[in-house]
Amino acid sequence: MDIQKRIEGDVAILNLNGRLDLSSAALLKEASKETIGRETGKMLLNMDKVDFINSSGLGALVSILKEVRNNHGTLKLTNLAPYVREIFDITQLSNIFEIYPDEKRALASFK
Amino acid sequence: MDIQKRIEGDVAILNLNGRLDLSSAALLKEASKETIGRETGKMLLNMDKVDFINSSGLGALVSILKEVRNNHGTLKLTNLAPYVREIFDITQLSNIFEIYPDEKRALASFK
Amino acid sequence: MTGNINVRISSSRTTLPLAEEIIRAISESAADGARQAYHLRLIMSELVTNAYLHGSYAYPDDFIEFQADFDRRKFSFSIINTGTFPVDMKIEPSDFPQVIEESGRGLKIVCRLCSKFEVSTLPDNKTLIKAEFDLNSQSNVDTIK
Amino acid sequence: MTGNINVRISSSRTTLPLAEEIIRAISESAADGARQAYHLRLIMSELVTNAYLHGSYAYPDDFIEFQADFDRRKFSFSIINTGTFPVDMKIEPSDFPQVIEESGRGLKIVCRLCSKFEVSTLPDNKTLIKAEFDLNSQSNVDTIK
Ligand SMILES: Nc1ncnc2c1ncn2[C@@H]1O[C@H](COP(=O)(O)OP(=O)(O)O)[C@@H](O)[C@H]1O
Numbered sequence: 006m007d008i009q010k011r012i013e014g015d016v017a018i019l020n021l022n023g024r025l026d027l028s029s030a031a032l033l034k035e036a037s038k039e040t041i042g043r044e045t046g047k048m049l050l051n052m053d054k055v056d057f058i059n060s061s062g063l064g065a066l067v068s069i070l071k072e073v074r075n076n077h078g079t080l081k082l083t084n085l086a087p088y089v090r091e092i093f094d095i096t097q098l099s100n101i102f103e104i105y106p107d108e109k110r111a112l113a114s115f116k
Numbered sequence: 117m118d119i120q121k122r123i124e125g126d127v128a129i130l131n132l133n134g135r136l137d138l139s140s141a142a143l144l145k146e147a148s149k150e151t152i153g154r155e156t157g158k159m160l161l162n163m164d165k166v167d168f169i170n171s172s173g174l175g176a177l178v179s180i181l182k183e184v185r186n187n188h189g190t191l192k193l194t195n196l197a198p199y200v201r202e203i204f205d206i207t208q209l210s211n212i213f214e215i216y217p218d219e220k221r222a223l224a225s226f227k
Numbered sequence: 228m229t230g231n232i233n234v235r236i237s238s239s240r241t242t243l244p245l246a247e248e249i250i251r252a253i254s255e256s257a258a259d260g261a262r263q264a265y266h267l268r269l270i271m272s273e274l275v276t277n278a279y280l281h282g283s284y285a286y287p288d289d290f291i292e293f294q295a296d297f298d299r300r301k302f303s304f305s306i307i308n309t310g311t312f313p314v315d316m317k318i319e320p321s322d323f324p325q326v327i328e329e330s331g332r333g334l335k336i337v338c339r340l341c342s343k344f345e346v347s348t349l350p351d352n353k354t355l356i357k358a359e360f361d362l363n364s365q366s367n368v369d370t371i372k
Numbered sequence: 373m374t375g376n377i378n379v380r381i382s383s384s385r386t387t388l389p390l391a392e393e394i395i396r397a398i399s400e401s402a403a404d405g406a407r408q409a410y411h412l413r414l415i416m417s418e419l420v421t422n423a424y425l426h427g428s429y430a431y432p433d434d435f436i437e438f439q440a441d442f443d444r445r446k447f448s449f450s451i452i453n454t455g456t457f458p459v460d461m462k463i464e465p466s467d468f469p470q471v472i473e474e475s476g477r478g479l480k481i482v483c484r485l486c487s488k489f490e491v492s493t494l495p496d497n498k499t500l501i502k503a504e505f506d507l508n509s510q511s512n513v514d515t516i517k
């Protein structure tokens with residue numbers, strides 16, 4: 006998994022590229038950690054290039070979400086591929102995560 | 117392997133995409149067959165997107181070369197990736213095939 | 228397509244990406260279409276990850292062994308690892324952790340996608356898991372809502 | 373990286389692409405860099421193709437079995453297929469077919485890239501081929517000119 010960070014206004018955006026499984030879960034948690042430390046606490050994960058996720062990847066996202074909330078921040082996900090999105094639905098995690106179709110709409114939703 | 121055909125002047129160009137091995141050798145020979153039947157007999161294989169070739173793939177190219185020559189045509193290869201090119205060198209097939217760095221130079225070399 | 232493949236792989240942390248690549252290739256060979264390929268890959272990925280994580284990580288220099296067998300109708304997968312499966316555990320394909328749990332979703336996903344799922348305990352502290360996926364009927368995927 | 377993997381696969385025409393994908397994944401796990409990965413992939417591809425083509429295509433419902441074993445220093449590969457290797461054949465790593473031959477290059481390429489290459493005949497009309505590649509020294513690749 007390749008992770009690119011950038012800042013848009015006061016939102017930290019992480020572009021994820023590759024498969025999100027046990028081997029990449031630690032990497033993503035690590036990369037999120039610095040971002041979570043930022044003052045505004047607004048974080049967006051763009052999953053456009055994530056072609057595969059399994060329960061270890063979901064676990065990593067849940068872990069990040071908890072960390073973000075502990076820091077009174079907000080986490081949003083965007084650009085989920087259809088089959089990736091389907092796994093969120095199966096596991097009912099679509100109810101827990103804020104998921105947006107694209108970055109523009111996700112960014113607009115941060116107050 | 118995915119094969120796209122197009123015509124540039126009187127040269128038939130085949131863009132090859134994928135690995136050139138036993139499974140794709142038959143496909144390539146088939147696709148070349150119609151092209152070889154054309155009047156001018158000028159044929160160019162652009163191998164830019166061929167990331168892997170083995171001896172079965174080389175065998176297919178040799179077979180096409182023979183067919184082209186039997187029809188008094190000319191075959192040229194372009195855009196070989198470095199490791200693919202190396203296999204042509206190892207097997208001394210670089211001496212038999214006309215290999216050009218890019219389409220422009222290959223096209224210019226057809227009289 | 229029809230195929231039968233048996234893989235035995237040293238189960239250190241470094242070989243998991245190789246195992247993941249192999250199951251990706253198997254899923255693409257066996258599946259009819261991208262969505263089915265994703266489901267097959269996911270089933271195998273969950274089971275292989277578990278074999279590494281709950282089994283072999285605790286047993287250095289160990290191996291896991293898995294087998295996939297498929298034709299146009301059915302995809303069967305089985306996997307063996309060292310380590311004992313908790314006997315009292317029930318896996319319900321519904322009822323995913325509502326609270327924010329980081330784990331415990333793998334086998335539920337597998338059960339949800341598969342038409343058959345079986346755990347058995349083998350001699351020598353080994354666990355054997357078998358899963359079946361119906362490639363023909365849309366039944367197992369239609370139930371996803 | 374270190375790994376040991378054993379694959380047994382039904383050797384119909386349709387499973388060759390799956391075998392090719394698996395050896396690609398193995399080569400990427402074992403190699404240090406893209407060029408070495410290409411060489412490992414090529415060695416395995418030649419040997420696997422031969423096992424299908426000269427061996428198992430003549431024996432329907434047959435299997436081929438291959439094994440890769442690697443650490444940072446050495447990559448060892450062995451493969452077994454049904455079918456007899458011609459006893460009188462000599463493979464010279466130089467001396468590639470100068471004339472326009474469509475075949476006969478596979479094992480020469482393998483010998484050229486490998487530090488060790490061995491063919492043995494097993495009972496039951498089986499052929500076992502072993503190849504070794506030195507991952508550390510550049511020796512086997514430097515000889516390519
Ligand atoms: N192959 C296995 N060997 C031993 N125990 C296993 C195996 N697979 C699963 N388990 C047990 O089943 C539990 C549930 O597995 P799973 O649903 O995949 O969730 P998770 O792996 O996230 O805990 C694991 O925590 C483990 O105790």
Ligand SMILES: Nc1ncnc2c1ncn2[C@@H]1O[C@H](COP(=O)(O)OP(=O)(O)O)[C@@H](O)[C@H]1O
Binds near residue numbers: 426499501
């Ligand atoms: N695995 C094998 N089993 C039986 N015979 C083999 C095997 N591999 C190679 N051979 C024999 O060795 C010959 C040379 O093989 P190779 O150099 O790969 O060229 P090609 O496969 O193009 O003929 C083959 O034609 C075949 O007779």
